[in-house]
Amino acid sequence: xxxxxxxxxxxxVSLLALLAGCQATxxxxxxxxxxxxxxxxxxxxxxxxxxTSERRILDRVEGLGDLSHASVKFSRDARYAFVFGRxxxxxxxxxxxxxxxxxxxxxxxSIGGAVSQDGALVAVANxxxxxxxxxxxxxxxxxxxxxxxxxxxxxxxxxxKVVGLVDAPGNRFVYSLFEAxxxxxxxxxxxxxxxxxxxxxxxxxxxxxxxxxxxxxxxxLFGEDGLAMLDLWHPEQGVTRILPDYGRGEERLPVYKxxxxxxxxxAGDEAWLPAVGRHEVxxxxxxxxxxxxxxxxxxxxxxxxxxxxxxxxxxNFAHPDNDVVQVIDTESREVVATxxxxxxxxxxxxxxxxxxxxxxxxxxxxxVVYDTRxxxxxxRLDSESPxxxxxxxxxxxxxL
Amino acid sequence: xxxxxxxxxxxxVSLLALLAGCQATxxxxxxxxxxxxxxxxxxxxxxxxxxTSERRILDRVEGLGDLSHASVKFSRDARYAFVFGRxxxxxxxxxxxxxxxxxxxxxxxSIGGAVSQDGALVAVANxxxxxxxxxxxxxxxxxxxxxxxxxxxxxxxxxxKVVGLVDAPGNRFVYSLFEAxxxxxxxxxxxxxxxxxxxxxxxxxxxxxxxxxxxxxxxxLFGEDGLAMLDLWHPEQGVTRILPDYGRGEERLPVYKxxxxxxxxxAGDEAWLPAVGRHEVxxxxxxxxxxxxxxxxxxxxxxxxxxxxxxxxxxNFAHPDNDVVQVIDTESREVVATxxxxxxxxxxxxxxxxxxxxxxxxxxxxxVVYDTRxxxxxxRLDSESPxxxxxxxxxxxxxL
Numbered sequence: 001x002x003x004x005x006x007x008x009x010x011x012x013v014s015l016l017a018l019l020a021g022c023q024a025t026x027x028x029x030x031x032x033x034x035x036x037x038x039x040x041x042x043x044x045x046x047x048x049x050x051x052t053s054e055r056r057i058l059d060r061v062e063g064l065g066d067l068s069h070a071s072v073k074f075s076r077d078a079r080y081a082f083v084f085g086r087x088x089x090x091x092x093x094x095x096x097x098x099x100x101x102x103x104x105x106x107x108x109x110s111i112g113g114a115v116s117q118d119g120a121l122v123a124v125a126n127x128x129x130x131x132x133x134x135x136x137x138x139x140x141x142x143x144x145x146x147x148x149x150x151x152x153x154x155x156x157x158x159x160x161k162v163v164g165l166v167d168a169p170g171n172r173f174v175y176s177l178f179e180a181x182x183x184x185x186x187x188x189x190x191x192x193x194x195x196x197x198x199x200x201x202x203x204x205x206x207x208x209x210x211x212x213x214x215x216x217x218x219x220x221l222f223g224e225d226g227l228a229m230l231d232l233w234h235p236e237q238g239v240t241r242i243l244p245d246y247g248r249g250e251e252r253l254p255v256y257k258x259x260x261x262x263x264x265x266x267a268g269d270e271a272w273l274p275a276v277g278r279h280e281v282x283x284x285x286x287x288x289x290x291x292x293x294x295x296x297x298x299x300x301x302x303x304x305x306x307x308x309x310x311x312x313x314x315x316n317f318a319h320p321d322n323d324v325v326q327v328i329d330t331e332s333r334e335v336v337a338t339x340x341x342x343x344x345x346x347x348x349x350x351x352x353x354x355x356x357x358x359x360x361x362x363x364x365x366x367x368v369v370y371d372t373r374x375x376x377x378x379x380r381l382d383s384e385s386p387x388x389x390x391x392x393x394x395x396x397x398x399x400l
Numbered sequence: 401x402x403x404x405x406x407x408x409x410x411x412x413v414s415l416l417a418l419l420a421g422c423q424a425t426x427x428x429x430x431x432x433x434x435x436x437x438x439x440x441x442x443x444x445x446x447x448x449x450x451x452t453s454e455r456r457i458l459d460r461v462e463g464l465g466d467l468s469h470a471s472v473k474f475s476r477d478a479r480y481a482f483v484f485g486r487x488x489x490x491x492x493x494x495x496x497x498x499x500x501x502x503x504x505x506x507x508x509x510s511i512g513g514a515v516s517q518d519g520a521l522v523a524v525a526n527x528x529x530x531x532x533x534x535x536x537x538x539x540x541x542x543x544x545x546x547x548x549x550x551x552x553x554x555x556x557x558x559x560x561k562v563v564g565l566v567d568a569p570g571n572r573f574v575y576s577l578f579e580a581x582x583x584x585x586x587x588x589x590x591x592x593x594x595x596x597x598x599x600x601x602x603x604x605x606x607x608x609x610x611x612x613x614x615x616x617x618x619x620x621l622f623g624e625d626g627l628a629m630l631d632l633w634h635p636e637q638g639v640t641r642i643l644p645d646y647g648r649g650e651e652r653l654p655v656y657k658x659x660x661x662x663x664x665x666x667a668g669d670e671a672w673l674p675a676v677g678r679h680e681v682x683x684x685x686x687x688x689x690x691x692x693x694x695x696x697x698x699x700x701x702x703x704x705x706x707x708x709x710x711x712x713x714x715x716n717f718a719h720p721d722n723d724v725v726q727v728i729d730t731e732s733r734e735v736v737a738t739x740x741x742x743x744x745x746x747x748x749x750x751x752x753x754x755x756x757x758x759x760x761x762x763x764x765x766x767x768v769v770y771d772t773r774x775x776x777x778x779x780r781l782d783s784e785s786p787x788x789x790x791x792x793x794x795x796x797x798x799x800l
Contacts, residue, residue, distance in 0.1 A: 030496045033432040034478025034795050035519075053476055053519060076453055078434025078478070096430045117753045119435075119453060169709035169754060170773050189773065213667070213710040233711065233731065267613075269669050309569035309798065310613040311633065331633065352796030353517045354569060373570050373589065395434050396752030396793040398709065 028097050033078040036095050037349065037391035039360065039367055040083075041384050042067045047083065048367075048383050049095050052351050052358075052391060055369050055379040059098040065089040065105075071112040071388060074395035075137060076119025081390070082137070084113045090124055092140055095392070102140040106133050114167040115395075116188060123173045123186075125165035132162055132175060132186070134193070144193050150180035164208025164219055164261065166399045168232055176205035176219045176228075183208075183219060183230055183239055201228040201239040209261040210399035220261050221247065229289075242289040248277050257302060257318040265306040265313060267330065272313050274301035281315055281328065295333055298324050303347065306330070307372055308354035316345045316359075325359055327375065337375050341368040349389040360386035428497050433478040436495050437749065437791035439760060439767055440483075441784050442467045447483065448767075448783050449495050452751050452758075452791060455769050455779040459498040465489040465505075471512040471788060474795035475537060476519025481790070482537075484513045490524055492540055495792070502540040506533050514567040516588060517798075523573045523586075525565035532562055532575060532586065534593070544593050550580035564608025564619055564661065566799045568632055576605035576619045576628075583608075583619060583630055583639055601628040601639040609661040610799035620661050621647065629689075642689040648677050657702060657718040665706040665713060667730065672713050674701035681715055681728065695733055698724050703747065706730070707772055708754035716745045716759075725759055727775065737775050741768040749789035760786035 036058075039048040045067050049059040064070075066087040073082045075092075080101070083091040088107035091100050108128040115122055121143060122135045131147040148160045160177035168174050173186045183198040183205070203223025210217045210232075217230040225247030230239050259274035270292070271284045281301055283293040299321025305314050313328040322344050327337040342361025349358045356378070357370045362385050369379035394400040436458075439448040445467050449459040464470075466487035473482045475492075480501070483491040488507035491500050508528035515522055521543060522535045531547040548560045560577035568574050573586045583598040583605070603623025610617045610632075617630040625647030630639050659674035670692070671684045681701055683693040699721025705714050713728040722744050727737040742761025749758045756778070757770045762785050769779035794800040 028430060030428060030430060030479075032475065032477030032479025032496075033434055034474075034792060035476050074434075075432065076435050077432030079430075079432025096432075117755045167753075169711070171755065213708070215709065215711075308613070309615065311569070311615075353567075353798055355517045355571065392434065393793070393796040396796065398753055 031096065033095060033392055035392075036078070037358075037389065038072055038081050038093075038095070039358075039381075039383050039386045040067050040070050040072065040388040040390075042070065042362075042387050043385035045085075046384075047072075047081065047093060048381075048386070049098060050358075050367075050381070052356060055356075055381075057381055057383070059095075061093050061098050061100065063100060064091050064093075064103075067387070069111070069387075072390040073113060073115045073122070073400075074390070074392050075115065076395060078392040078395045080137075082113060082115065082122050084110055084124060086110065088126065088128075090122070090135065090140060092137075104135070104140050104142075106135070106142070111161075111163060112165055114165050114173055114399075116167055116173070117169060117171045117398075121171075121188060123165060123167070125162040125175055127161040130159040130161045130177070130179075132165065132173070132184075134188075146186065146193060146195060148175075148177050148180070148184070150177060150182055150199075163206055166208065166210040166217065167214075168210060168217070169214040169398060172232070174208075174210065174217045174230070174232070176201070176208050178204055178206060178222075181205065181223075183217065183228065185230075185232075185235060196235060198230060198235075198239045201230075202226065202241065206258055207261040209264050211266045212398060214398040216266075218242070218261065218264075220258070222258060243284060243291065245291070246273075246276070246282075257300070259300075259302050259304075259318075262303075265304055267306050267310040270330075272304050272306065272330075274304045274315070276300075281313070283333065293333055295328060295335070297328075297335065298326050298338065305348055305350070307357070308350055308352065312336075312372065314348050314350075314357060316348060319344075322346075323361075339370065339375065341370075341377075342366055346387045347389050349391055351391065352393040358389050358391075360389055362386060431496070433495060433792055435792075436478070437758075437789065438472055438481050438493075438495070439758075439781075439783050439786045440467050440470050440472065440788040440790075442470065442762075442787045443785035445485075446784075447472075447481065447493060448781075448786070449498060450758075450767075450781070452756060455756075455781075457781055457783070459495075461493050461498050461500065463500060464491050464493075464503075467787070469511070469787075472790040473513060473515045473522070473800075474790070474792050475515065476795060478792040478795045480537075482513060482515065482522050484510055484524060486510065488526065488528075490522070490535065490540060492537075504535070504540050504542075506535070506542070511561075511563060512565060514565050514573060514799075515795075516567055516573070517569060517571045521571075521588060523565060523567070525562040525575055527561040530559040530561045530577070530579075532565065532573065532584075534588075546586065546593060546595060548575075548577050548580070548584070550577060550582055550599075563606055564617075566608065566610040566617065567614075568610060568617070569614040569798060572632070574608075574610065574617045574630070574632070576601070576608050578604055578606065578622075581605065581623075583617065583628065585630075585632075585635060596635060598630060598635075598639045601630075602626065602641065606658055607661040609664050611666045612798060614798040616666075618642070618661065618664075620658070622658060643684060643691065645691070646673075646676070646682075657700070659700075659702050659704075659718075662703075665704055667706050667710040670730075672704050672706065672730075674704045674715070676700075681713070683733065693733055695728060695735070697728075697735065698726050698738065705748055705750070707757070708750055708752065712736075712772065714748050714750075714757060716748060719744075722746075723761075739770065739775065741770075741777075742766055746787045747789050749791055751791065752793040758789050758791075760789055762786060 165175035299317030342364030344363035699717035742764025
């Protein structure tokens with residue numbers, strides 16, 4: 001409050017400073033962050049911040065480096081996106097202001113990350129140098145550096161690429177070592193990370209997933225058939241092999257792209273997964289991991305994702321069949337729709353309660369939004385080379 | 401930008417107005433809404449807005465009327481809480497500003513509500529007059545009024561209390577009619593609500609739940625034993641009876657409080673539920689609904705809630721045993737801990753990834769926060785007669 005008596009001595013400069021000062025209060029509107037998400041735009045190294053209620057792009061954040069194969073996790077409060085770039089860049093983006101609050105180049109080449117159960121830590125999986133780094137989720141200050149070391153057949157210590165890093169209940173992280181053929185479990189409960197190693201889990205684990213309740217960690221193997229499973233309720237039992245025939249099998253079909261394991265669906269007591277190299281979606285019994293069914297589909301499946309109500313499975317495909325998305329009814333196990341969102345469909349994301357599915361068509365430079373009940377297109381957003389789509393409700397899901 | 405030449409004519413009044421104007425920009429800080437929640441304070445008719453990251457009360461919202469047995473749902477963007485008061489009041493509270501943005505007294509007596517899958521509608525279940533009202537979730541303008549009518553044995557049309565209202569996939573709502581013994585399904589896909597009635601489902605349904613994937617709607621019966629189940633994937637098959645012995649059975653034990661069905665846990669292929677009147681938690685096979693196990697506990701269970709990773713079940717109890725919470729290991733099915741948070745424990749809520757459990761102890765005027773791994777108390781918040789605790793991640797879960 002300024003009294004008239006004070007006005008005369010006020011110089012223009014100080015008055016301007018006064019006005020400038022009050023203009024500095026944030027003008028960005030208050031809003032909830034529960035219906036926000038991001039679309040990775042790989043060609044331009046940008047993120048499109050999207051609103052799933054209004055089905056539009058709110059903002060665009062640039063300067064995120066090489067975003068080919070980039071992935072995103074969210075802070076516990078669903079305000080910040082952590083972007084893991086292929087160039088080893090880790091960026092923290094404020095979805096409300098569109099600003100990059102922190103950015104570090106933390107390695108030469110990274111492949112993804114995870115946020116701890118308590119939200120305090122961000123872990124990054126690195127190819128080069130191979131290992132995991134942990135950062136404070138508010139400052140991106142490095143908290144720990146855990147090299148992925150192993151001893152080769154000559155008895156020499158080597159470092160390995162890290163893949164399939166996920167968060168697990170109990171403030172733990174789990175990941176796999178590609179060259180080593182190991183799974184490591186980090187427990188962050190104490191002051192220093194406690195690492196448990198599981199060796200000889202199989203040749204060249206290339207990706208992994210953890211189920212929705214965080215109990216089973218499953219790694220896919222590039223070097224042999226079958227999958228390696230760790231029961232986190234019983235780590236003392238070690239890693240077991242499941243679905244021994246899962247992989248390329250005897251007939252070495254051309255595999256255009258190894259399927260993503262995050263794309264797997266564990267629904268009730270069934271697991272839905274992409275066959276490797278074959279035009280099939282597989283259904284397995286997740287109690288005894290026996291193969292229950294093979295569903296013929298349009299191409300080599302990449303992501304096999306359930307609608308949140310588990311009544312539909314949406315599937316996208318590897319080149320050259322990647323201009324199509326197929327929808328499978330989980331009860332009849334039949335393809336009930338074939339959608340054509342555009343060229344090079346790379347990713348799909350459902351809204352939390354499943355009424356919409358967002359699909360990125362990279363080579364058509366668009367994101368297409370479908371009503372999952374009518375399977376009709378309800379919106380189309382312009383986006384340059386869109387790839388991964390991630391919504392903020394992932395902040396509240398184990399392993400996502 | 402103001403040029404010096406303009407300064408001389410500036411009168412004190414206009415300068416003050418100028419300053420006042422810029423001070424009007426919102427001072428409430430921007431923040432994510434993913435780690436927010438509310439605690440219902442029944443005695444004072446207030447909501448405590450809480451932050452689960454900092455484990456503290458951020459704000460207190462008053463003037464919400466009679467909050468005995470009140471429940472809360474959240475808007476799709478996780479910014480607004482819809483509060484359903486026992487006095488028929490429906491309030492929309494802004495968690496960011498602490499303001500009641502809208503409030504309507506929409507009936508004489510209501511028992512809860514739900515938000516539609518697309519977030520556009522809020523439905524309220526009313527006792528008096530019996531029926532369901534639908535409101536626009538942004539304005540609380542009434543969109544539809546659906547009386548819960550039925551025809552009694554004399555052929556006369558009656559109205560019935562509505563209970564167990566939940567949202568279901570496909571923008572539907574499901575609820576039960578107490579006096580009528582019916583389940584009604586509303587489909588909001590079209591322009592006008594389409595109501596499907598299921599009659600003779602059993603005597604006096606008093607509460608209901610819907611599973612996490614939104615397929616099975618299960619109503620508890622006050623007037624007889626057993627439960628009524630509707631498979632929303634096959635409404636044409638009608639309502640079937642499950643767990644025929646569930647209820648008070650032959651020996652009419654004193655039942656201090658009918659257990660809440662929302663408190664049920666459907667985890668994998670098991671259902672964990674409170675026995676009625678008995679000091680037991682029941683485990684049923686959710687494929688064939690056969691009873692698998694009975695676990696002796698401290699008192700008559702009210703809420704039987706799973707930790708999100710499904711490794712623990714937390715149970716609170718009816719008077720006079722309501723000063724205790726017991727923790728059951730889902731694998732060994734044994735009580736592994738008995739906690740004493742305070743007097744009259746009414747509700748429990750887990751953080752989305754399960755690292756914390758918040759427990760309300762009404763007669764001790766506090767909310768106690770536990771670390772679910774160590775089972776140690778990590779925070780204690782002062783709250784006058786706290787009852788229900790609700791976190792915003794419910795905005796993203798079917799039926800919550």
